[in-house]
Amino acid sequence: MVENKFNNYLGQAKILVIDDEPDTLEIIRRQLENDYEIDTALSAKIAFEKLNQNKYHIVFTDVVMPDIDGFEITKKIKKQWPIISIVMISGKASVEMAVQAMKLGVEEFIEKPIEDLDLLKLIIEKILKSKWQAEEINRLHRLLAQGFDRTNIIGNSLAIQQVMEKVKRIAVLETTILISGETGVGKELFAELIYKNSKRKDKKFVIVNCGSLPETLLESMLFGHKKGAFTDAVRDKIGYFQEADGGTLFLDEITETSQAFQIKLLRALEKGVIRKVGDDKDIEVDVRIIAASNQSFEEEVEKGNFREDLYYRLNVITIHIPPLRERIEDIKLLANTFVRTFTEKYKKTNLIISEPAMSILLTREWKGNVRELKNAIEHAVALSGHDKIVPEDLPDHIYQSSDFLNTPIFNILQLPFPIAKNKFEKIYIEELLNKTNGDVTKAAEISKIKRQKLYEKFKKLDIDPKQFRIK
Structure with missing residues (x-):
C-alpha cells in the first residue's frame, strides 16, 4: 500500500531542466520523459516564465548560463519556491563549487557530461522519495493532532508515523491486537498508547511479562487461585484478568507460554470467563487483550510452540513496530x-x-x-x-x-566525486580533531598537513576546532 502511494506520487512528478546547451536538454528529456513530465529551458528568463506558470518538484540547472549563473538561479528559486529541490549540473566541477552549492540548499551536484543515466534516475527517485515522505509525515502529524494522546512515543520518521496512524484507527475498537517487533523497540509503550486512546482508558491497564514468570506461577497470577489450591495458597487471590476487568491486559512475550496454559487462555478469550486455580466455578471477565512477542508468531506456530487456534483468535489486528535501523x-x-x-x-x-x-x-x-x-x-x-x-x-x-x-549512511561511493571527496575530508578532519581534543598542532603533525592548510580546510568545510576541546 505504501509502495503504491509512492509510485503514484512518482508518476505525477514534474521536472524542469535549465541549460544553454540543447544537446544536454535533449539527452535528459529522452531519458526521463517516459517516467516524468519534463520541461526544458535554454535560459534563466525562459525558466522563470515556466516556474511562474507551473508547479515543479525538481529543477536541474547548469552552473554556467549566458544571462545569470546557476547559483543566482538557485537563490531566486529558493527564495520564491523554497519547496522545489534543485540539482546543479556543471562541466567544470570543483570541491569549492560543490560546497557553495550545498550551502545554498542544492540537493545534488552532477558533473558533465551526464553519462551515468541510471545515477540520474536514482537521484531523482531519492529526492522525490524524500519529498513524499515529508508530505506523508505532515499529513500524519495533522491527523494525529486531532485528539490523540501520543505520550512517551518519540519519533518523527515516516515509519513511526505510519504505526501511529494505525494505532489511532484501531485504538477505539474492541478487538484483540498482536504487536510484533524485535527486542527493545517499545512494544509495551505502543500497547499503552492503544490503551490510552481506547474507550477503556478510564479503567486499568495491567502488564504481564509472560516470559519472566515460571509456568507454575503464571496460571495463578493470571487467573487467581482459591485458598488451599496449593501449598502456599493461604488465602483467596484474584488474578490479573480480574484486576484488569473493564480495562486492558497486555500479555508480553506470550510465545514463551506452554501449550497447557495456551489452552486455558484460549478458553478465556472465547468464552469471556476464567476459572481460578483450585476452583470449579467460572468468573465472567470483560478484558481487552493486547499480546506481543519478539518472535515470529507464524514461525512459532509452524514449530508447534504456539497453538494455531490461539494465534488466529489473537490475530484480529497486527501492528509491527519497526527496528531502529x-x-x-x-x-x-x-x-x-x-x-x-x-x-x-x-x-x-x-x-x-x-x-x-x-x-x-x-x-x-x-x-x-x-x-x-x-x-x-x-x-x-x-x-x-x-x-x-x-x-x-x-x-x-x-x-x-x-x-x-x-556504513550505508556514509557510503561515499553513491555520491558524485566532488561531494564524496568533500564529505570524506570533513569526516577525517573531525575525527582527527576529536582524537587530539581540538589541538590543531597535533592534528597537523598526525595528518602531515600544514597548520595553515588545515585552517583553510576548517573554513572551507565549516569546522570549528574549538568545539572539539574538552572543557
Missing part, C-alpha cells in the same frame, strides 16, 4: 531526549552530544533498538566529565566497534 532519522531525537532525561537524573547541566559521538550513534545497527540506545546514553551521561559527550564516553562495545565510514 529502519528509522535512522529518529536516532538524533531519541538520543537528545535521553540526554535531557539523564542529565536531570545525574544532576548535570548543559550536556550535549558531540558530532563525532552522534556520528557513531547514527551509524550503529542497534540490535537492542531503542532500549540499547537509551542504556548507551545513560552510560555516557553518567561517565561524562565535561560539557560534551564524546565517543570515549559511550560503552566500550559501541565505541570500539564503530566503523561509520563503511
Whole structure:
C-alpha cells in the first residue's frame, strides 16, 4: 500500500531542466520523459516564465548560463519556491563549487557530461522519495493532532508515523491486537498508547511479562487461585484478568507460554470467563487483550510452540513496530531526549552530544533498538566529565566497534566525486580533531598537513576546532 502511494506520487512528478546547451536538454528529456513530465529551458528568463506558470518538484540547472549563473538561479528559486529541490549540473566541477552549492540548499551536484543515466534516475527517485515522505509525515502529524494522546512515543520518521496512524484507527475498537517487533523497540509503550486512546482508558491497564514468570506461577497470577489450591495458597487471590476487568491486559512475550496454559487462555478469550486455580466455578471477565512477542508468531506456530487456534483468535489486528535501523532519522531525537532525561537524573547541566559521538550513534545497527540506545546514553551521561559527550564516553562495545565510514549512511561511493571527496575530508578532519581534543598542532603533525592548510580546510568545510576541546 505504501509502495503504491509512492509510485503514484512518482508518476505525477514534474521536472524542469535549465541549460544553454540543447544537446544536454535533449539527452535528459529522452531519458526521463517516459517516467516524468519534463520541461526544458535554454535560459534563466525562459525558466522563470515556466516556474511562474507551473508547479515543479525538481529543477536541474547548469552552473554556467549566458544571462545569470546557476547559483543566482538557485537563490531566486529558493527564495520564491523554497519547496522545489534543485540539482546543479556543471562541466567544470570543483570541491569549492560543490560546497557553495550545498550551502545554498542544492540537493545534488552532477558533473558533465551526464553519462551515468541510471545515477540520474536514482537521484531523482531519492529526492522525490524524500519529498513524499515529508508530505506523508505532515499529513500524519495533522491527523494525529486531532485528539490523540501520543505520550512517551518519540519519533518523527515516516515509519513511526505510519504505526501511529494505525494505532489511532484501531485504538477505539474492541478487538484483540498482536504487536510484533524485535527486542527493545517499545512494544509495551505502543500497547499503552492503544490503551490510552481506547474507550477503556478510564479503567486499568495491567502488564504481564509472560516470559519472566515460571509456568507454575503464571496460571495463578493470571487467573487467581482459591485458598488451599496449593501449598502456599493461604488465602483467596484474584488474578490479573480480574484486576484488569473493564480495562486492558497486555500479555508480553506470550510465545514463551506452554501449550497447557495456551489452552486455558484460549478458553478465556472465547468464552469471556476464567476459572481460578483450585476452583470449579467460572468468573465472567470483560478484558481487552493486547499480546506481543519478539518472535515470529507464524514461525512459532509452524514449530508447534504456539497453538494455531490461539494465534488466529489473537490475530484480529497486527501492528509491527519497526527496528531502529529502519528509522535512522529518529536516532538524533531519541538520543537528545535521553540526554535531557539523564542529565536531570545525574544532576548535570548543559550536556550535549558531540558530532563525532552522534556520528557513531547514527551509524550503529542497534540490535537492542531503542532500549540499547537509551542504556548507551545513560552510560555516557553518567561517565561524562565535561560539557560534551564524546565517543570515549559511550560503552566500550559501541565505541570500539564503530566503523561509520563503511556504513550505508556514509557510503561515499553513491555520491558524485566532488561531494564524496568533500564529505570524506570533513569526516577525517573531525575525527582527527576529536582524537587530539581540538589541538590543531597535533592534528597537523598526525595528518602531515600544514597548520595553515588545515585552517583553510576548517573554513572551507565549516569546522570549528574549538568545539572539539574538552572543557
